[in-house]
Amino acid sequence: MLNNMRRLLAIITIWISAISLNAQSIERSVIGSAGNEQKKTSIILSSTVGEAAVQTLTKTSLTITQGFQQSLASETDTSDGGGGEDTTSIVELNETIIMSLYPNPTHSSVNFMFKSDDKYTLEVFDGNGKLVQAEEYSSVENKEQSVALQNWENGVYHFRFLNSNQETTNFRVVKQ
Incomplete structure (x- = not known):
């Protein structure tokens, strides 16, 4: 009976210890050979050299970007009544x-x-x-x-x- 109690106490102690351990954390980061980020008012242009080609998929309010470099936000233009397609415009960065x-x-x-x-x-x-x-x-x-x-x-x-x-x-x- 005493051995069973000790065994149960050991199992509970190991189980509680294992719950509090963190082996890894998932965090997105990329170490590229080069890159840059420029910001002007509401426009941010960010680039990373060394990351494979990626694609951004957009459907209504959901945007999925592949790869480690992620955009912070996506502006959607609904002024043409076309249902919110993403538009690209050329902005000169000073x-x-x-x-x-x-x-x-x-x-x-x-x-x-x-x-x-x-x-x-x-x-x-x-x-x-x-x-x-x-x-x-x-x-x-x-x-x-x-x-x-x-x-x-x-x-x-x-x-x-x-x-x-x-x-x-x-x-x-x-x-x-």
């Missing part, structure tokens, strides 16, 4: 955040140089989308800046620069 970032790949630090006077916010994300660092810079005071990466893990980091007009430019930096 790149106001003109800058250079070097060296890439890097071991210890990355330097960047602004070519226009403004205040910028830098957000750095790791490969899983976790915010690693956020800082503000003023190119009026100093056009050349740097970020130390010595204590960071090796991997791909996404540097997003946001100016005072809420326009962004992004860089992928490889820390070796």
